[in-house]
Amino acid sequence: MLFNSFGYFFFLPVVFTLYWFVCNRSRRAQNSLMLLASYFFYGWWSYKFLGLLVLSTLLDYLYGFGVNAPNKRKAKIFLWLSIVNNLGILAVFKYYDFFAIEVTRGFQQLGIQLNPVLLEVVLPIGISFYTFHGLSYVFDIYRGKQQPVRNIIDYGLFVAFFPLLVAGPIERAHHLLPQIQSSRLFSYQQAIQGCRLILWGMFKKVVIADSLATVANDIFANSSHANGYTLVIGAIAFAFQIYGDFSGYSDIAIGSAKLFGFEIFSNFRFPYFSRDIAEFWRRWHISLTSWFRDYVYIPVGGSRNGRVKTVRNIFLIFLLSGLWHGASWNFIVWGFIHACAFMPLLLLNRNRQYTLDVVAEKRSFPTLKEFSGMLLTFCIVTVAWIFFRAQGVAQAWNYIGRMFSDIINNPGQLLTVPKGATIFIYIVPLLLLDWKFRRNERQLLVPGNVLARWGVYLVFTFLVLIHFGSQKQFIYFQF
């Protein structure tokens, strides 16, 4: 079930009503309802793959007890079982065909012909997210940060909580489980904030992202015929499409969770206002980057074992992050570009400059230095997005090569308005609103006057409605 569908707008109020009016006397009843609703939500897409979700949940639930064993050797065995199980599921559904084809190609170079059996299976929606939920739970128990959950309903809900199930944010057991295991009281403020976030998320997804998708798809599909400036427009369109799409989805997820009394981690904090790449990765898909930091980067040594190993570890997490997004070389190259952009900051010890504040925190406008930093970071990120969006590495290189060579050879084209320039009708208001909200992405600023406030809500609602008919699937569903 998509968030931006009629089905969801029937589903959500029904579950809300049952949750607060029928099951409100018992936390267990609420959790059971939420779990059933989450399975229904997932099964709406495919009841067959619901079985895989349930199986994965059951296994990690059991591994959680094994990993908590006093015998460290036994605990480690269960930890590895969980890793093999979760990564095995990912390997089969997501990566097998890619590696089989690449290994075959490698052997072909050596003159050895292989005929691998390809699985060609459908990628279950949300698999990259719920397997990471399960892994983080087991890791945290192994490290002593979390106790195994006795109640299987509570654990099942942690894995399958429907607002987060198919595209995150990737929650942590120590943050979400205590909320599941304690009573929730209805809070007016929380519910209103939830509704605002849902509306804002729908606006970013349906109005901004889907409108820009039309332009980006057209330009990327016809990139061999477009001039350099049009290709720039296409790259910018995609940069904001993926931002609107994914951050919009996260906002709807966080807002939906608030309606049921849950507080979820932020996943995006205005990443395009980042002053360097390091800050970008503290603001973009925060739940994924922190997951890789805590469960990959730090366990392999982090920055504790000298420069060489630090560089290795940085490349490792960025390449894995690329691979997480898809079994394809262009995602790996995307990760590699980010690793290369991050490296100078790391080597110069400047990767932690902007950890506490937001740009122009106490001012209305950025300084020239801050603006230059934001622009440079945006340019690097946008060039990397070309690899993310392209059908393959070759297309991405052609796109970039053509973009730069055409601009250099024909600079006068800027005198004519390039195709797709209408994207700025969508991008500029989004940037202005994001700039206004930049100090707190969860407390969207609204007019104090009630009529003005409702006017804003109605305008945004109608903008969503009139764009509703031309919507497209969330990009991150494919991961």
Next chain:
Amino acid sequence: MRSFLEKIFLFVLITAMLFTLAEILFARYNGEPRHYALQYREIYDHTQQSINGIILGSSHSTHALRPSLLDSAGIRFYNYSFVAAGPRFYSRWFKDVYLKHNEYPEYVIYAVDYFMFDRNRLTRQPEDDAEYLSSQDYFSMFFSAGNTNREKMILSRSVIFRGGKKFLLPEFNELNSKIYPVQEYDRGFIPYDLPPNSAIWQPLPLSAIKDDDQLKDDFENLIKDLKAHKAKIWFVSTPEYVADTSIYKKAGAFQFVDAIAGKYSIPFYNFNTGLRSSFNDSIKNFCDWEHLSREGSTIFSRRFAGLLQ
């Protein structure tokens, strides 16, 4: 909780009222090409006399076959070709819409394409035309037991959902009337005045096409049904501006259509293989690689009428 529910209820009520008002006020704005409305009007109102033949197909035949020029063959056709309409569309549309208000046709021209059995190409479904259906047909389809896409039916019926952006930008309406000049509408045919800078001249590569057996079944079942009701059928592949004719020889879709033509004794006029001529090489006959220009459709319709006689 009470305060929250009251506010939500009030907000939904105001939104619903404004939505209804907007539907009424903007009903006259329609971003869709207007000739669809005329085609559907013909299904219900039968404005034309003595129509005894229909043309089915995608946009290739919408902009290629002029029924008035086919009159010389002694058959009065109505062109029910729709943009992106393929076998799945017709297998449902013919039963659920056309036959409810019309008899089986005596003559059928089915314009075939080499990508027609690829599920991702000709994606139009009857739900996309929900705005043109009568209320009875709409609710009958909406509540039918089959795999109706009800969400799409709601989106397609509503002015706001369907083309809200378009009524905010009247240029869209003007653009549609420039590309599809409705004043030249001819029993379902309409010229396609594509701006030259929007034209694509590269054909769809065969490697990008994946035929679907279900669509082949839909196609054959429709043909079987028409034959059972004694319709005289012709298959036609309208001319395309493609130099490499091997696409058509290798296309699985055409091999299948050939087999169906043989099985049911249906003449198959393929103007991209056996009947290819210098017409296909003259760019003035085309507005892009796959659609005939105004001039091209006139020449082609006359030529095809001669074959029908």
